[in-house]
Amino acid sequence: MSSRSDRKVSAREHAAQLRAAQLRAERRRRLLSAGAAVAVVVAVIAGLIIAKLAGAGASTPSAASGLASSQVMTAVTSVPAATLNKIGVGSAQGGPQHITAPALTQAGKPKVLYVGAEYCPFCAAERWPVVVALSRFGTFTNLGVTSSAGNDVYPNTPTLSFHGATYSSQYLSFTGVETTSNKLVNGNYAPLDTLTPADQQTFTTYDQPPYVTGQGGSIPFIDIAGKYVSSGATYSPQLLQGLTQAQVAAQLKNPSSQIAQAVDGSANLFTAALCQATGNKPGNVCTAPGVTAAAAQLAKG
């Protein structure tokens, strides 16, 4: 009798052990499935990173670069004074901000330092008014034409380039630095110009709050003789979308054009700041109604 009862207990224990083993196996199977799912997720992320590092993310090709045509050069460097005067500040926003800093000079003349990059759409927008303004004080040679990167915001914004360009003026000296091109090489934009240690120091020091508003280290950055700095664009690159450099340049003489309102208005703001650096020389530029209107705007801050 006792032996029969023992056998029953033993059978129940055996069945319970079997069920426990089955439960453990089932749980192990499900844990392995969960582990496999997590491994797949990690593999997908790793695959994306590896594909990126291997250069699978080739960018949209940017438009070809080269020297600006004489047509573009003439249109940009000879905007009629009547147009500039009629526009005044136009639709330009912000503009150079007055700072208190040691004078920035080169070869005994007030120095203008521009730091930008060819990939940057906001730099693309800002080069137009900078060239229009500086052309009232001197002469550019070998200005390039290019466009912002095709894979960034405001892709392929048509513009000029200071890479390889020179500027001569009896009033000012100018250094234009394009740190990178608009072409990706191994996931980074190819380097172009290098800042001198002194220019790097200027950029690092004054492209920061409180000298500029917004995020420090942004481009385009412009330092006008240590008297004014500007960080960012004075109008949206959206205005230039879908146009060629020649089409943009051709708009600058038309005071009713939205592009002229932005570019020429901004150029007047830069001209007013440049006049502060040159001691209001040349007089015919610095006393022009468009420039005095812009100077009043700058004084308001």
Added chain:
Amino acid sequence: MSTQPPRGLQVAALSLCIAGLLVSAYLTYEHFTASTTLACPDTGAINCAKVTTSDYSNVAGIPVALLGLLFFAGMTLLCTPPLWHQHSPWPGRARLAAVTVGLLFVFYLVWAELFRINAICLWCTVVHALTLLLFAVLAVVQALAPTAVDERIGAGR
């Protein structure tokens, strides 16, 4: 047999949700308060502003940061203690389904950062990592949860 996952996993899931909620809240705040500057941040591949102001920062007009905030708010709710104590399998299934959708969205955002924006936002990466970890924790939780198969085995059928 306990119907609840180990307490450590419950705490881990809730902690990840709260961390995700805080980072998403910060990114949402930044999205709505940061001034739109017409400038390119010159800081290379690690560039949060470039990511959070790109065309990919909105989906169907809704800020991605806000979607992240709503996701983590929902996940936090699903990972609160009362919902761990439910006998119904649905909270667990809802958690896993939601975190899987979140994970698919993370794949899309990582792809956009790497191949379209060409910049990485570290705050966004923190959110992506938290989502991945949450998926791992909830996958284990779901694996440990009793199922109909367990019940059949337990009943000796």
